[in-house]
Amino acid sequence: LYPSLDDYMGLSLTPEEVRANMPQVLEPPPSQAVVARPAGTVVTAPITGNSVQGVVGLQRAEIKQGVRQLVCCKDGNGKIGLRVRHVNKGVFVAFVHKDSPAALAGLRFGDQILQINEEVVAGWDMEKTMKYLKKCPPDRIIFAVRDRPFERTITMQKDSSNHIGFVFKNGKITAIAKDTSAARNGVLIEHQLIEVNGQNVVGLKDKEIAEIIAAGGPTVTITIMPTYVYNHIVKNMADSLVKKMMDHSIPDL
Template sequence: MKLQKQHIVILLFAALILAFAGGFTGVKLAQSGPEPAEDEADGQTNQDNGKSPKQMEKVSRAYDIIQENYLQDVKDKQLIDGAIKGMLSSLDDPYSSYLDEEMMKKFNQQIESSFEGIGAEVSMVDGKVTIVSPIKDSPAEEAGLRPNDQILSVNGESVSGLNLQEAVQKIRGKKGTEVVIEVQRDGVSEPFDVTMERDDIPVETVYSNVKTIDGKKTGIMEITSFSDKTSDHFSKQLKKLENKGIDGLVIDVRGNPGGILTEVEDILKNFIPKDTPYVQIENSNGKISKSYSNLDEKKPYPISVLINQGSASASEILAVAMKETGYDVVGTKSFGKGTVQRALSLGDGSRVKLTLAKWLSPNGTWIHEKGVKPTVKVKQPPYYFTNPVELKEPLTFNDTGDDVKTIQTMLNGLGYEPGRTDGYFNHDTEAAVKAFQMDQDMEVTGKVTDKTAGLLETKLVKHIRSGDDDKQMDKALNVLY
C-alpha cells in the first residue's frame, strides 16, 4: 500500500534528524577513515537550517508525482533510499554515503576476525573507484594491485555511476569464487584485467620482529590497518620488543589505509609527550578539541616511521604526529585524507556514513588532499612499479614498445641483465630472457610469451614481498643510528 503524502514527509524528516542527532555508534567500515569518539561528535540540530517539514514539501511533491504518474509501480523503500542517496551524493564527498541494511551486515564484518573478498581498501577519487592499498598477504596484493589503480569494471560490469559501497558489493564475494577486475593504471595506455580468487581476509593488523645490524637490535613493527584491538596488539608486541632490549624502532605504515581513530590515538600515547597534542579534531562549527597523552617524555631510543602513497587517514595521523614531534618519516608522500566519518543510524538497520569533522596535526596542519611529506624521501626501485603484461603475440628480438620496457625492468629486478630498459629488445635482452627461462626449467627460446611474462611477474612479486631490496626500509634503519 502506498504511503500518504504526510507520512513520507515525516519519514524523510525523521531520517534526517536521526542522521544528524543520534545513533553515534562507531562502526569500522571497509572504506571508512578514522572515526571520532562519541563525545567528539556534535549531536545538536539547528531547527532553522532547512530540515523542517515545511522545507521538505518539495521532496514530498516529487514523491507524489512519481507514485501517481510513473509508468511502473515503485516501492516506497526504493524512493526513500533514492532520496537519501541523492542528498548524500549532492555533498560531493566521496567519504559520505548511504548503507542499507544488507551493506551494514557486510561491512560490520570488518571488525570481526575476518571477511571474504579480495583484500583491498578502496576510495572514490575524482569519481573513480580507486585502490588506496591492498591488504598484506591478500589476493589483491598477490595479484599485483597497487595504490591509485582505478577499477573500471567487475566481471565485465562497469562500475561507472555506482557509489563506493555499490562498487564494493560487486567486488566482494564468497571465498573460492573468482572475480575479474578491469584496471586502469597511471602510465599504462590501455586498461588490463586482473583475475583473483576471493579468500578469507584476516584482520590481523600488527606484525613485529627484531633485526640486528652492526650489533644494533632494531624492532620493526608493521601496522596494516587500525582495526578493533590494533592498539592492544601493538602495545603488547612493543613491550616484548622493549624487553628484548631494542636499540631503536621502525614503525611501518606503508600501504595502511587507516581505520578507527581511537586505535591510532592509543598507539600515539606511547610516543607523544603530554605537552603536545597528538591529534586535533575540528568539527563543522570550527570548534577544535585537542587530545593529549599522559607520557612524561619520549622513548629512550630513536624511532623512524615508514610511509608511502598507500598510507592514508589514521596512518597519516600517526606519521604527521611523529614527524612534528621530531622523529624521521621515511618514504614517499602519503595519500592525503584528513576527514573523519561516522556511520549514523537511521533507525531501521541502515546508516548514513557522514563526514563530521576534519583532523589536524599537532601543529594544526590539515593534510587533506596534500598528504604527509617524508623528512627523508626514498623511492623504491623501478621494478616495484611494473605493470602486468598481456601479450597477443610473443615479444622477440628487434621488437620495441612499453611491453618490452616492462619485461626489461622485471628482468633487471630479478638480477638478470637485459642491457637496457628503454623498450628495445636487443640481443642482451634476448640473452637475459634465455637465462631466466633456463633457471625456470622452461623451453629456452629467448622469446617472451604470455607464460614467460606471467612467470616473470610471479617471481618479481615474490621477490618484492621478501623485502630483500627494500630501499625504504634500509633507509629507515639507517637514519636511526
C-alpha cells in the first residue's frame, strides 16, 4: 500500500545516506549524557501537592471552567443570605452569610451570577438584583453561576522555615521574598487573599489567616484577586459585617 522510503520523491533515504548526511538521527545519545539543571535547590510546587492535605486544599480551591447551576431557597425570614455588587455590567457575589441558604447552596465570594430563574442579569445593578431576588418564590431559586472569574489559584510549597515567601497586610499581598516558592509560582503584590486551601478568608484578621496557612501542611493553595477589583466588590460593606457574619466554612468536596 505504501511506497518504499528508500527512494521517495527523488530522495535517497537509505540508512547509509542518512548516516552520511544526518548522523545525529541514527546516533544513540551518550550513556552518560549531562542534563542541565538550575543551580541550587529550585522547587516549584507541583499541581497536586505532595501531601494529602495539600491535594484536598487544591481540590477545594479549584476554579472550575464553565457555568454551574445552583438551587437555593429562602429561610424562615424570606432571605437567602446573599449580597451582590455589579462590576463591568456583571453581577458578582460580594457577601455570603454563614449558615445561610446561599452558603449551603455553594455560592462563593467572587462568583459571577449569570441568570436567576432563567432571567439574564447582565447589566443589572445591585438594587435591581436584590429586588428581583425578593420577588422570587421561597422554595426554589435557580442560579446560573460562573466560578470566580476574577480569581486564580496558586499552589506553593513551604520551605524549611515553614514559610512560602510573601507578606500581607489586611489580607493584601504587599511583598514577595526573592527565591521563594511564592516568587517561583507567580504570586503578585496588589492582590487580595480570598481563600487559603479553599477556605474563604475575606474579612479575617491577618493573624487568623496566618494561622490557617500555618496549619495547612507543607503544601498551601491560595486564591487571589486583584485588589482594585476586591475593593470595588466590598465597597460600602461594614468591616464588622464581613468579619463576623461572612461564611468562612470549609467547602465540601
